Amino acid sequence: MPKGVLRMGLNVEIWKNDIIGNLYKDNAFALRSFNADQFVLAGQVVHSPIAGSNAQVKKNLTSFPQVAVNRADSFHTYAIDTFYSLPRQIQKIEEYELSYDKRQSVMGDDQAALREAAMENLLLKWAPGAPNVVETTGSATAEDLIDTTATGSRKVFTKAEFKKIAKKVANTNIAGRKTALLTANIESNSQQSLSDAEKTNCCQVANLSTGVIGQYVGWDVIMRSSVLRYRKVAGIWTAIDTLAEDFAAGTEDSAASLFWVDNCVERALGEVNVFEDNSNPLYYGDVFSQMLRLGGRKRRDAGVHAVVEAIV
Numbered sequence: 001m002p003k004g005v006l007r008m009g010l011n012v013e014i015w016k017n018d019i020i021g022n023l024y025k026d027n028a029f030a031l032r033s034f035n036a037d038q039f040v041l042a043g044q045v046v047h048s049p050i051a052g053s054n055a056q057v058k059k060n061l062t063s064f065p066q067v068a069v070n071r072a073d074s075f076h077t078y079a080i081d082t083f084y085s086l087p088r089q090i091q092k093i094e095e096y097e098l099s100y101d102k103r104q105s106v107m108g109d110d111q112a113a114l115r116e117a118a119m120e121n122l123l124l125k126w127a128p129g130a131p132n133v134v135e136t137t138g139s140a141t142a143e144d145l146i147d148t149t150a151t152g153s154r155k156v157f158t159k160a161e162f163k164k165i166a167k168k169v170a171n172t173n174i175a176g177r178k179t180a181l182l183t184a185n186i187e188s189n190s191q192q193s194l195s196d197a198e199k200t201n202c203c204q205v206a207n208l209s210t211g212v213i214g215q216y217v218g219w220d221v222i223m224r225s226s227v228l229r230y231r232k233v234a235g236i237w238t239a240i241d242t243l244a245e246d247f248a249a250g251t252e253d254s255a256a257s258l259f260w261v262d263n264c265v266e267r268a269l270g271e272v273n274v275f276e277d278n279s280n281p282l283y284y285g286d287v288f289s290q291m292l293r294l295g296g297r298k299r300r301d302a303g304v305h306a307v308v309e310a311i312v
Helices: 011-021 092-097 102-126 158-172 184-192 196-203
Strands: 044-048 074-079 084-092 134-135 177-182 212-216 220-224 229-231 236-239 254-261 265-280 284-299 304-308
Touching: 011 102, 011 265, 011 284, 074 184, 074 284, 084 092, 084 102, 092 102, 092 212, 092 284, 102 254, 102 284, 134 158, 158 220, 158 304, 177 184, 184 220, 184 254, 196 212, 229 304
Parallel strands: 134 304, 177 220
Antiparallel strands: 044 074, 084 284, 177 254, 212 220, 229 236, 229 254, 254 304, 265 284
C-alpha cells in the first residue's frame, strides 16, 4: 500500500463468502456425503427427518380394502461444532512499512487453518466404532508411524483390506457412490500390493478435478495427508479427537483410513462469521477474527468402515 493512501475496513461479506466458497476446494471428499444444510436451524443445530419403516409388501391380495397405515417418521437433532480463529492484530504502522498486504496474508492463512480443523472434525464425526474397524494385515514396518510419539511397528495396508470392506458393504445391499479416503502412507502401501494389471486398471478412472486418484473393487480412492487417529481404549479401537483441549499423542496410536458410501454420512454447514474492530486504540491498529460452524454424523453405520494400522 503506497504511503498516504487510506485503508478501508474489512469487507466482512466478501471474507465470509470466501470462507464458504473455498470450504470444499481442497476437501472434495466432504462433498461425497448427504448435504444437511437445509436442516440447519439458526446456524447452530441440525434437525433432520428420519423416515419410518417401509410399507409391508404382500403378494396376490384377495381381500380388499386393506388397512392404510401412516408412516411414523422421527427427527434427529444434533449441535454443530464451532471453530474459532483466534483474534489477530494488524498494527497501522505495518500497512505502510511492509511491501505486502499483511492483513490479506494473515486472513488467508487463518481461513485455511479454520477449514482444516473443521474438516478433521468432520472426519471424526464419521469415524466408525469397533464393529466396523478393520486392522491391516500386511508385513510389519516402523517407517509409517503416525508421528514421532508412536513407537514399535505397524502392519501395512494391502489390497486384502480393500476386498474385506467391499465384501462387508456388498452384503448390506447399501447402494451409492463408494469412497476410500486413504492417508499418504496407506495409499502408497496399497499401490505396492497391487499387480501391474490392477495398477493400470486403478489409474484409468483417475479424475484429478474431483480428487479421485484411482478406483479399486468399486471404491473411488482419494488421498489425504491425514485422515483419522485411533487408539485402543480398554482393548477397543477408538477414534481420537486431536482437536480436544486435553489431547495428547500416545505411543500406541495408529493412523487410519476411512471408507464410506456417500448417503451413509452427512455434513451440515452452519453460521460463518468474520469479526473486525478497526483502529482499536489498545492495539494501535485493527483486530479481526473468524468463526465457522460445521458438523456431521453417520447416517447408516453399516456403510462406514475404518482401516487401522495394526500394532505388531
